[in-house]
Amino acid sequence: MAESINCDICSKLATVHLTQIVNGKIHKIDLCETCAKEKGVTDPNGFSLADLLASGVDNDGVDVSHSDLVCSVCGFTPEDYKKLGRLGCPSCYEDLAPMVEPMLAYMHKGVSHIGKKPENTLARVESRSKLTEIEDQLQNAIDEERYEDAAELRDQLLHLSKEEEGFHVH
């Protein structure tokens, strides 16, 4: 038997020992059966040491000292991240960027996405923003009494909203 090591979380006898090297840094974690189960180490669906590290067992690379930050969409703060180990909503990535970005650099191979894009989503987003843009122009044209422009813009608008509807039919 190897010498006994205690669990990093609850100090019971550790039976699960993990070692990972992320970006050249060695991380070791020793857990007891119960904590390993709780942390999902034995769950083949989704465990990664990085998750554990990110959730505060080992705080290297995770800076939660940005106490002034708050997500403008969902109200999430770095303090919440410390508790949950997860973010609140998609906008948190942007609004809490000073906290998130160093973590990403620490966890991942790069900091920019390379790979698949959600083509339909992007097309819909673009068409919606175009719609808003033309609506603004139309309002301007009406305000400035440029009625010929307004008629043309209204036609464009009708055409685009038909396309937009088309997206939902598929």
Next chain:
Amino acid sequence: MSIRSFLSNRGELAQSSSTRSPIVMSTRIRLARNLAQFPFPGWAKKTQNEEVLGRCLEVTARIPQIKNPTGLRIDELSELERQILFERHLISRELSNEPEGAGVIISKDQSCSIMINEEDHLRIQVIKNGLHLKRTWNFINSIDSAVEESLDYAYSKDLGYLTACPTNVGTGLRASAMLHLPGLVVSGQMEKVVRAVNQLGIAVRGIFGEGSDASGSFFQISNQQTLGESEAEILKRLNSVMATIIEREEDAREKVLEDDRNKIFDKIGRAYGVLKNGHLLSSSEAMNRLSLIRLAIDFGSLAEQSRGLVDRLFIECQPGHIQFNANKEIEPNQRDVLRASYMREAFAKIPEPSFDHFTQ
């Protein structure tokens, strides 16, 4: 379809007819996806999670790639039913433990499942027997695109698919293979292998410490990073690491057969004896003994036809499946009795391993 009859179908992992191989038990890929307009499940209000669940169940139920899907709300399932889905790798422990607003869609052949409101709004997963990273990726890629036709995903040009945990952001892709590595375990090389692949950004999961045969010598190898690398690159790297591990495992087996064959033959023989004649069998003992039987098949000591049955028994020896087969909840001690009797029945049909071809 009732949940009982659905569960009575064997899952992809328990099909005996499909492509099976030594060393690699199964390949799995999952994609983490979220809807653009909602907070992540762990931060959302109950009503928001309900809305996401409703929309996702509706959309995923009519994806052409998923034939005859079954959609389930986790809070409508019993503990035992959840346990069975977990043992089949169709849902995670987390989804099972936090059933409120959670759901899953599962294809009839149980090779594809989509968890709703787990850590992310959507966790799409495809699992196949044997090593099929490319085929699995092609399939899951088309499912993902079909879902995205009807739902706006949370995505940023810079960071890719946005996920609740920053460890999954980017491709949202986790690819893994379940490897059977008794040779590396027996020869004490596993820790060395783990350290080596960790340096390549690949994680190995396995429980060490409880003796060398822990958990049937199964290890899950998966990519650790999801941002800054394309799907194809992630899969390529994982594939090449896996090829190296497989090679090492083959070498280790060869060496054991050269140096210490009676020791391993003895282990196999005893495993067969216990499975065929035992009356009390815990699930971990069953796993470890079955692991040796699988090795015997790889050695040609047992017929290749038994592989499907043995791989199925790994799943059916788990606590949930023992109770499901008995059609009631059973205390752990009593389960060991039932498990042993189930194994005796199965092994009555498997002739004893022969090692004659090694001595000729």
